[in-house]
Amino acid sequence: MSERTRGRTGRTVGENEDRSVPVLVRKLRKEFDGLIAVDDLEMMISPGLLYGLIGPNGSGKTTAIKMFVGLLRPSGGEAYVLGEKVPGRENVQRVGYMPQETAVYPDLTIHENMELFAELYSVSREDFERREKLLLDVIDLKARKDSLVSQLSGGMKHRTSLACTLIHDPELLFLDEPTVGVDPELRVGFWEYFGNLKARGKTVVLTTHYMDEAVRCDVVGMMRAGRLIAEGAPKDLMARANASDLESAFMFFSRGDNA
Amino acid sequence: MNPRRILAIAMKNLRGLKHDRRTVGFLVFMPLLLITIFGYTFGGDVENLDVEIVSFDDAPEGTSIASAITSDLATRDTMSIVRVTSPSEATDGTVQAALDKVRDADLLALIVFEQGFTEDAYEALFALRNGTLVMPGSFRVYIDGTNPNIVSAMMNDLQTSIQKVLVSPSFAIVLPIVATPELVYGEGAEFIDFFAPGVMGLAAMMVTFMLSIISFVHERGQSTLDRLLASPATEGEIVSGYVLAFGLVGLIQSLVILITAILLFGIEIQGSAVLALSMIFVFGIGMQGLGFVLSALARNEFQAVQFMPIVLFPSILLSGVFWPLEAVPDVLRPASYFLPLTYAVEGLRSVMIRGWGVGDVWLQLVVLLVFAAVMMLLSTYGLKKRR
Structure with a gap:
């Protein structure tokens, strides 16, 4: 439990508004018609980290991210993203969000989808052309650039969605299950790119239910029933749980939370 | 409000349409089909109604009003006279046989002139001059009344013939009262002119x-939508982008209809076409806002489609598109005044047929502008609320 409370004590209100802190969450709650989706969540994500939120379906990962990007209003507590209390509009330009569903327009081509989001984020023409080229390489869809998204496979759509999120080169990324439906080979490429983003000083917050992937994160936050039950470097978590993989570690902390 | 983002959202919608050829086809051909079908159907009169005539009128040929009416009817297309039975051949049996055909729906009507019809008519005329009163000459028309439009078309045609025959040189009976219409607006207007603005x-x-x-x-x-809302695009910009794109589509459609109506049906626009199209644009903005608002209540396409008849039918029936507002029963009339289409159609007709300007259709314009503004605000609010 000590991981959960790390760095929480002794903060002042002023520090909440530190624009360099990607995510700071205090007693964050979200209820839907009496159903508690996020329950007194406490967390802090430091800049330049690859942070993985893991947990079973319904553990509150997506709800938490939707509050961070301003799509849902917290029922209680507060969350600061880049120093601004959510929901706020000040930092939208600095944040990238990839929804869990394949949120791209099926009646547009890959290129047109990317162009739309570039326009919405006021990306200059040259920047757009340069990044589009780069991202098409990353998602390995250069040849399908002018194909309608509706004609792509599920995995390809998902990759397009990632490219749309990255087109304005945000410094903080919220990726909700970015690798789901992506074949293993390409997934390796994705993680290399996430590492690349990190190397360029970006903060990446992602959710995944592939435990083997989560090992590649700097910090993993384990969520269960709307709460963070453990947080730390994958190695440390496994050591504390005396487990050989994250899955067993998750089971260990789950039991601890129940007790 | 950032114009670049509004434009990006508008372009996205138009591009999406561009890739969907069938929908583009639908958007262009649906109005074309509408105006063509409606134009020909409603533009044409009721014609070629199968009628049989049995005459017992024994007045000599040349003085018989019955045969004069019969030959006059034949000069027009409303009725197609299948058979005429002359007094020499007419029996109760012929009437019965023809009546059976009407009952079997093989004939639409049977006209029977009784014996002494011409004589009765003259007697009535003399009686009128003498100040006495007798029964007028009358004939019977047995009509299949299934379709009231056919009944009234046929009776009108008969009245026309009666009047023409009476004033013709052989009878020279001048009607004591004649109403002469002087058209204030719509000189030379046909039904299609009334119809085009509605369509x-x-x-x-x-x-x-x-x-x-x-x-x-x-x-x-x-x-x-989540992605749009998480982007710098504001709710107002999203709504505006949509309005721009679909308002434009509505406008292009109206243009297609207008051009078709002018080329194919020769309608004339008395007022400003720009004013007419602007009204359509504003109306289209309002309707798309309504779609926007109602989309929040629909969980899937199937539920969305259910809204269409609910929204469309009252408008089609109560807004004066096909039937004049004056024909809407008093009970339903207030509903007519709640429907934006009522104002759009009234405004368009005033501009296109009466040739009115902005100053004359200000009420319709204001109503449409308020409708569009309220719908846009509601749409924006609807998007904001979900946060």
Whole structure:
């Protein structure tokens, strides 16, 4: 439990508004018609980290991210993203969000989808052309650039969605299950790119239910029933749980939370 | 409000349409089909009604009013006279046989002139001059009344013949009273002129509403709306982008209808075409806003489609597109005044047929502008609320 409370004590209100802190969450709650989706969540994500939120379906990962990007209003507590209390509009330009569903327009081509989001984020023409080229390489869809998204496979759509999120080169990324439906080979490429983003000083917050992937994160936050039950470097978590993989570690902390 | 973002959202909607050839085809050909079908159907009169005539009128040929009416009817297309039975051949049996045909729906009507019809008519005329009163000459028309339009078309045609025959040189009976219409507006206007503005309004309404409700159900369903809302685009910009794109589509449709109506049916626009199209544009904005608002209540396309008849039918029936508002029963009339299409159609007709300007249709313009503004505000609020 000590991981959960790390760095929480002794903060002042002023520090909440530190624009360099990607995510700071205090007693964050979200209820839907009496159903508690996020329950007194406490967390802090430091800049330049690859942070993985893991947990079973319904553990509150997506709800938490939707509050961070301003799509849902917290029922209680507060969350600061880049120093601004959510929901706020000040930092939208600095944040990238990839929804869990394949949120791209099926009646547009890959290129047109990317162009739309570039326009919405006021990306200059040259920047757009340069990044589009780069991202098409990353998602390995250069040849399908002018194909309608509706004609792509599920995995390809998902990759397009990632490219749309990255087109304005945000410094903080919220990726909700970015690798789901992506074949293993390409997934390796994705993680290399996430590492690349990190190397360029970006903060990446992602959710995944592939435990083997989560090992590649700097910090993993384990969520269960709307709460963070453990947080730390994958190695440390496994050591504390005396487990050989994250899955067993998750089971260990789950039991601890129940007790 | 950032114009670049509004434009980006508008372009996205138009591009999406561009890739969907069938929908583009639908958007262009649906109004074309509407105006063509309606133009020909309603533009034409009721014609070629099968009628049989049995005459017992024994007045000599040349003085018989019955045969004069019969030959006059034949000069027009309303009735197609299948058979005429002359007094020498007419029996109760012929009447019965013809009546059976009407009952079997093989004939639409049977006209029977009784014996002494001409004589009765003259007697009535003399009686009128003498100041006495007798029964007028009368004949019977047995009509299949299934379709009231056919009944009234046929009776009108008969009245026309009676009047023509009476004033003709052989009878020279001048009617004591004649009403002469002097058209204030709509000199030379045909039914299609009355109809075209209605179809323009209706087509714009159907398409803008349909496009916006389906698009928004998709935006919500596929989470692209989440992505838009998480971007720097504000709710107002999203709504404006949509308005721009689909308003334009509605406008192009009206243009298609207008051009078709001018080229194919020779309608004339008395007033400003720009004013007419502006009214359509504003109306289209309002309707697409309504689609936007209702899309929040639809969980999928199927539920969205259910809204269409609910929204369309009252408008089609109560807004004066096909029937004049004056024909709407008093009970339903207030509903007519709640329907924006009522104002769009009334405004369009005033501009296109009466040749009125902005100053004359200000009421319709104001109503449409308020409708559009309220719908846009509601749409924006609807998007904001979900946060």
